[in-house]
Amino acid sequence: MALNPGDPAPDFSLPATGGETMSLAGLKGRKAVLYFYPKDDTSGCTLEAQAFNGLRQAFAAADTAVIGVSPDPMKSHDKFRAKYGLEFPLASDEAKAMLEAYGVWVEKSMYGRTYMGVERTTFLIDRDGTIAKVWQKVKVPGHADAVLAAAQAL
Numbered sequence: 001m002a003l004n005p006g007d008p009a010p011d012f013s014l015p016a017t018g019g020e021t022m023s024l025a026g027l028k029g030r031k032a033v034l035y036f037y038p039k040d041d042t043s044g045c046t047l048e049a050q051a052f053n054g055l056r057q058a059f060a061a062a063d064t065a066v067i068g069v070s071p072d073p074m075k076s077h078d079k080f081r082a083k084y085g086l087e088f089p090l091a092s093d094e095a096k097a098m099l100e101a102y103g104v105w106v107e108k109s110m111y112g113r114t115y116m117g118v119e120r121t122t123f124l125i126d127r128d129g130t131i132a133k134v135w136q137k138v139k140v141p142g143h144a145d146a147v148l149a150a151a152q153a154l
Helices: 045-052 056-061 074-084 098-100 143-154
Strands: 014-016 020-025 030-038 064-070 090-092 105-110 113-116 122-124 133-135
Touching: 014 090, 030 045, 030 143, 045 056, 045 064, 045 074, 045 143, 056 064, 056 143, 074 090, 122 143, 133 143
Parallel strands: 030 064, 064 090
Antiparallel strands: 014 020, 030 122, 105 113, 122 133
């Protein structure tokens, strides 16, 4: 089931980099960007992470937390974050419960082979835990800027 603006954001609690636990409840009162990406340290995912990281001060000024989510284990997230100097949390959903709740764990196809994977998707969540905007099948160039503009307008 696809989530749409106006829907309540599904609750979650996941381990994140820096020894944190990220949860929807912990974000209440702040706007949040949850961006779902397929895999640490791959070209598109690295560019997306670097774009969000480059705008982190502007997101902070807009009172908006940025959290990257993928099924990669914490060890991979820690390496990825350190390698590129990422200063926002990356949450690990190895069990894929959050990925499924947000509708981003989908059947994909490449070179005639089908497999399950993360569809690059971003959710902007308002201070009350309601989905304000959804970007599906994200193309990385310019995406972080578009998300920032939406967060600033919210």
